[in-house]
Amino acid sequence: MKNKTSFLPKEGEAQPSRCPDNSAFKQQRLPAWKPQLTIASVLSCFFLTGAFCITVGVCLVLSANSVREIQIDYSDKCSDCSKLRENSSNWNKECQCSVNFTLKEGDIFMYYGLQNFYQNHRRYVMSRSDAQLLGRNVNRSYCAPFSTYRNGTPMAPCGAIANSIFNDTIDLFYNHNSSVIQVPLLKTGNSWWTDKNVKFRNPDSYNLSSAFAGTARPPYWQKAVYLLDEEDERNNGYVNDDFIIWMRVSAFATFRNLYRRLRRVRHFAEGLPAGNYTFHISYNFPVARFKGRKHVILSTVVWSGGSNPFLGIAYLVSGSAATLTGFVITGIHLKLRKKKTYFQKQ
Amino acid sequence: LQLLGATAIEDKLQDGVPETIQLLKLGNIKVWVLTGDKQETAMNIGYACRLLTDDMEILEEKEVRALWAMGEVPATCALPKDKILHTGEVLKEKKGWPWRWLCCDGAEASQDQGGLVEKAFVDLATSCQAVICCRVTPKQKALIVQLVKKHKKAVTLAIGDGANDVNMIKTADIGVGISGLEGLQAVQCSDYALAQFSFLQRLLLVHGRWNYLRICKFLRYFLYKTFAGLLPQVWFAFHSGFTAQPLYEGWFLALYNIFYTAYPVLSVGLLEQDVSAKKSLEFPELYMVGQQDELFNYRVFGVTLLHGVGTSLISFYITLWAFEDHVGTKAVGDYESFSVTVALSALLSIVLDTQYWTVLSFLMVTASLLFFCLFSFLTQSVDAFRIAPAIFRFPGEVPWGSPRPFPSLALVLGAVSQPVDHLLIPRSLLSLQKIHLKAKRDPEPSVELRSHVPRGSFHRRSSYAFSHQEGYAGLITRGDSLRARATHGTSPGPLPPQGTPAVSSLLCPSV
Numbered sequence: 001m002k003n004k005t006s007f008l009p010k011e012g013e014a015q016p017s018r019c020p021d022n023s024a025f026k027q028q029r030l031p032a033w034k035p036q037l038t039i040a041s042v043l044s045c046f047f048l049t050g051a052f053c054i055t056v057g058v059c060l061v062l063s064a065n066s067v068r069e070i071q072i073d074y075s076d077k078c079s080d081c082s083k084l085r086e087n088s089s090n091w092n093k094e095c096q097c098s099v100n101f102t103l104k105e106g107d108i109f110m111y112y113g114l115q116n117f118y119q120n121h122r123r124y125v126m127s128r129s130d131a132q133l134l135g136r137n138v139n140r141s142y143c144a145p146f147s148t149y150r151n152g153t154p155m156a157p158c159g160a161i162a163n164s165i166f167n168d169t170i171d172l173f174y175n176h177n178s179s180v181i182q183v184p185l186l187k188t189g190n191s192w193w194t195d196k197n198v199k200f201r202n203p204d205s206y207n208l209s210s211a212f213a214g215t216a217r218p219p220y221w222q223k224a225v226y227l228l229d230e231e232d233e234r235n236n237g238y239v240n241d242d243f244i245i246w247m248r249v250s251a252f253a254t255f256r257n258l259y260r261r262l263r264r265v266r267h268f269a270e271g272l273p274a275g276n277y278t279f280h281i282s283y284n285f286p287v288a289r290f291k292g293r294k295h296v297i298l299s300t301v302v303w304s305g306g307s308n309p310f311l312g313i314a315y316l317v318s319g320s321a322a323t324l325t326g327f328v329i330t331g332i333h334l335k336l337r338k339k340k341t342y343f344q345k346q
Numbered sequence: 347l348q349l350l351g352a353t354a355i356e357d358k359l360q361d362g363v364p365e366t367i368q369l370l371k372l373g374n375i376k377v378w379v380l381t382g383d384k385q386e387t388a389m390n391i392g393y394a395c396r397l398l399t400d401d402m403e404i405l406e407e408k409e410v411r412a413l414w415a416m417g418e419v420p421a422t423c424a425l426p427k428d429k430i431l432h433t434g435e436v437l438k439e440k441k442g443w444p445w446r447w448l449c450c451d452g453a454e455a456s457q458d459q460g461g462l463v464e465k466a467f468v469d470l471a472t473s474c475q476a477v478i479c480c481r482v483t484p485k486q487k488a489l490i491v492q493l494v495k496k497h498k499k500a501v502t503l504a505i506g507d508g509a510n511d512v513n514m515i516k517t518a519d520i521g522v523g524i525s526g527l528e529g530l531q532a533v534q535c536s537d538y539a540l541a542q543f544s545f546l547q548r549l550l551l552v553h554g555r556w557n558y559l560r561i562c563k564f565l566r567y568f569l570y571k572t573f574a575g576l577l578p579q580v581w582f583a584f585h586s587g588f589t590a591q592p593l594y595e596g597w598f599l600a601l602y603n604i605f606y607t608a609y610p611v612l613s614v615g616l617l618e619q620d621v622s623a624k625k626s627l628e629f630p631e632l633y634m635v636g637q638q639d640e641l642f643n644y645r646v647f648g649v650t651l652l653h654g655v656g657t658s659l660i661s662f663y664i665t666l667w668a669f670e671d672h673v674g675t676k677a678v679g680d681y682e683s684f685s686v687t688v689a690l691s692a693l694l695s696i697v698l699d700t701q702y703w704t705v706l707s708f709l710m711v712t713a714s715l716l717f718f719c720l721f722s723f724l725t726q727s728v729d730a731f732r733i734a735p736a737i738f739r740f741p742g743e744v745p746w747g748s749p750r751p752f753p754s755l756a757l758v759l760g761a762v763s764q765p766v767d768h769l770l771i772p773r774s775l776l777s778l779q780k781i782h783l784k785a786k787r788d789p790e791p792s793v794e795l796r797s798h799v800p801r802g803s804f805h806r807r808s809s810y811a812f813s814h815q816e817g818y819a820g821l822i823t824r825g826d827s828l829r830a831r832a833t834h835g836t837s838p839g840p841l842p843p844q845g846t847p848a849v850s851s852l853l854c855p856s857v
Contacts, residue, residue: 028556030617033703120582122589130735198728251593252585252666311668 039333046326053319060312067307069299071113074099074281075292081283099279103272103298110185112166113256113295114287119161119249127160128247133238135203135211146218156215156225157238163218165246169282170259170296174275176267183268183277185260188235191244200244202237211237222284256297272298362544364396369547371475373630374637376500378477380487382510388480397476405474468497488513495519505546506532522546551630552623562641564615566650567699571607571692573654578662578688585666597725597738598685605717606689609710610696619702657695661687689718 020026035041075082078097085095118124127146131138140147143158155163172183205211208226217224228240235241245257262268279296287294299307370377377397381388392398471477472494479490491502491514504511504518509531515521516535523536524543533539538549582593592599626632635641665687693714700707724730730738 028617028619028623030704030706032617032619032707034701035703118587118589120586120589120591122586122591125591130731134732134735194728198731251582251669253587308668311664314664314668 039329043326043330043333046322046329050319050321050323050326053315053322055319057312057315057317057319060315061309062312063302064307064309064312067300067302069297069307070101070103071295071297072099072101072279073293073295074279075287075294078281078283081281082286082288085283085286086288095283097281097283099281099296100276101279102276103274108262108271109258109299109301110170110172110260110262111256111297111299112168112170112259113254113297114166114292115254115295116290116292117255117287118253119255120251120253124160125249128162129158130199132156132158133200133247135201135238137203149216153214153216155218156212157218157243161247161249162243163220165221165243166257167220167222167284168294169284171280172260173278173280174267174272175278176275180278181267183272184263184265186263187229187260188232188241190241190258190261192248195244195248196239196241200238200247202239208233208237256295359391359394360543362542362547364394366544366547367395367397369551369627369630373551373633375550375633376472376476378471378479378490380479380482380490380514382482383480385480388478392476392478397478402475464493465497468493472498484510484513487511488517490514491517503550505540505543508532522549547627548623551633552626555626555633555636556619558636559620559641560615560618562646563618563699564611565642566646567611567614567696569647569650570654570657570695571611573651574657574661574692574695575602575607575688577655577658581658581662594685594688595725597721598689601717601721602689605721606714607692607696609714610693610700610707613704613707613710614696614700617702617704617706618700657691658688661691686718 024030074097077099078095081095081097084093126142127144129138129140129143129147132140140154140158143155143160146155146160146163147158148154172185174181174183202208203211212224212226225240225243226237228237228243229235238244242259250257262272264271267273281296285294367377379388379392379397381391383391389398389404398404479486482490487504487510491504494500495502495517501520502518503520503522504514505522505524506512506515507524507526509529511523511532512535515523515532520538521536522538522540523532523534524540525533526541540546540549579593583590594602621629621632693711697711725738727738
């Protein structure tokens with residue numbers, strides 16, 4: 001850093017002065033705010049933070065408690081199906097399983113949850129081709145070994161993520177006065193707008209099956225990609241909501257994905273009424289080999305997220321810690337102030 | 347003899363030299379004078395610039411040799427120190443003699459002997475308040491600096507203005523040349539060039555101190571933000587089966603150190619001041635902070651490491667546990683929340699650490715925030731994805747348009763817990779705080795300093811010196827020795843040609 005140096009001009013020459021400018025920046029005299037830690041500012045900071053955190057914490061905890069949720073682990077309940085699925089030669093045999101439960105109030109969102117399924121494994125996360133999912137015809141080097149069959153047919157979609165898609169089918173039935181009604185569920189509108197409209201595009205062609213001509217389904221799939229949802233053209237092919245949700249890999253080994261939403265029609269205009277319900281599950285996804293578990297979750301949703309009270313509790317803890325520290329500092333300050341005045345009087 | 351007049355040649359001290367030396371001594375900097383002048387001149391100069399005061403006990407060269415001759419040479423390290431230390435003395439030496447004496451001993455004895463003698467000399471010298479070496483040749487000046495560097499773990503600064511100081515300036519750790527009447531040789535070989543000696547106080551006490559503070563803060567922050575930013579990836583490995591899956595999106599990692607966290611700390615490193623320049627000069631004791639390595643040592647590094655680890659744990663686990671169930675109509679961008687939380691807590695830390703907020707500091711902090719938003723937006727925009735899907739892999743991760751209360755709350759919690767643990771971790775500057783508190787009160791000591799008059803002495807020493815040895819003053823004032831000298835011709839010449847000031851008998855040294 002250049003100090004205040006000035007070289008004397010040589011005799012007989014009019015040399016420009018090499019003094020640095022006398023500007024505030026170069027002489028380090030910039031106007032500045034120097035916050036001092038006074039007792040008032042520190043205490044007010046702590047107490048305000050404490051108050052804010054406690055308020056927010058209380059709100060979060062209350063709203064988390066207002067969420068009603070039911071989680072049912074069906075990997076054990078459907079044990080004969082899971083044993084069937086352990087043997088991969090049974091892949092084309094159907095297996096149905098029913099789980100009964102009682103619902104007290106209405107729930108709206110249905111999720112499937114997986115446990116101990118590491119979607120965040122590095123090779124797994126890399127094993128996809130975003131360009132292919134955009135409908136382009138590209139080199140799928142990262143998808144290996146799930147990119148082409150031995151006879152050269154490319155897989156559509158390629159990659160381990162697509163290959164391992166969750167393919168259980170879960171239907172909900174309501175036992176109403178000795179008759180069983182299937183609860184109407186929405187299967188679209190569950191994914192992000194950017195995913196549905198930008199990131200996943202079907203290849204262009206006059207109809208979907210010809211768009212995927214020359215490709216084959218991945219080995220673990222039972223249907224080709226253009227048969228994922230034959231009722232709704234906008235939910236078929238790569239832009240299928242279930243497929244999109246699965247392709248958005250989770251960061252952790254225990255996760256849940258949105259599966260269906262309640263369609264509020266007829267009986268269910270006010271949500272799910274109390275009563276007995278049954279899940280009918282077409283059990284296709286084997287989890288026993290890697291000691292995973294599967295759940296179905298029904299939950300309402302509030303602004304603060306869900307029934308996980310962790311954030312609310314964390315805010316409460318931080319708020320109380322801040323308030324407590326504020327009190328401790330106040331106590332120390334009062335004690336020292338008395339000591340100071342005592343000595344000054346003497 | 348009819349006296350018509352008197353002439354004198356004066357080599358005046360520069361302005362501000364006594365004050366500068368006082369400040370340096372208060373800042374725990376030992377001041378040694380190495381001069382080619384003879385002993386009387388050097389002593390008088392020492393009194394004139396207040397390096398020596400009347401209440402100091404002066405050890406001259408013969409006394410030193412007596413002390414050494416008294417005990418065994420190797421044991422002298424311990425013996426004379428006890429006697430000397432509590433009175434705080436000044437050591438003066440005639441350079442030629444001790445060196446010859448030391449060299450003689452060194453030549454006869456082994457190498458160790460010579461080394462021990464050197465060590466004894468340095469120990470003795472550093473236990474004194476000031477040292478003046480006279481009749482020193484340029485080579486010996488460099489040798490003395492080397493001696494101090496070898497035997498003492500200290501930083502040496504040599505300041506000089508003539509060609510005979512070049513050796514010393516080059517040997518010392520810091521060489522300062524004064525440009526001026528003696529030419530520019532000293533300036534050309536020095537690290538710093540000043541115009542006056544008194545500028546040294548600003549160089550050391552203001553700029554040197556500020557630079558030390560800035561570098562330490564800079565280092566601390568860089569280490570902290572690296573730990574805080576990138577340790578969550580380590581914690582994530584525990585949850586991803588140790589497969590090295592990165593937690594952050596690639597562009598965040600690339601731009602974290604360039605755009606998101608670099609500029610606030612640059613502004614700290616350029617402009618930070620803990621006390622103003624004026625106060626730095628009033629309280630030279632603040633300089634001791636740097637001498638004692640208080641702002642960056644192993645302990646501070648450990649504390650920074652722990653702080654970074656703590657921040658990373660908070661950022662990672664709060665976000666993890668808050669998002670554990672992935673509730674919401676759409677899956678919340680869990681990866682994105684981590685990077686946002688981490689970037690903002692790193693920024694918050696530098697905000698808390700800055701003490702001197704100029705416009706530039708504010709600008710840098712807001713610029714970093716804006717860069718974060720801008721680059722997140724750009725690298726995650728839909729158009730970028732369409733152009734190069736393999737490079738920009740996360741379109742629409744940050745829908746800034748839609749308010750997402752839940753992740754922002756997780757972020758706020760991570761941010762809010764920072765000040766709590768920032769203030770709870772004891773900062774290392776207890777001694778500095780005491781001095782700072784003093785600096786904010788009325789500066790009584792400095793007032794007393796400036797009007798300090800040496801007590802018990804009505805003598806004001808000047809830099810005048812006799813050209814004779816002691817004992818001749820009486821002869822001169824009597825006047826009869828001149829006649830005697832002219833006839834004898836064996837006495838030392840009345841006017842040695844070195845240019846020392848020649849003083850007539852009318853001027854007494856005790857004016």
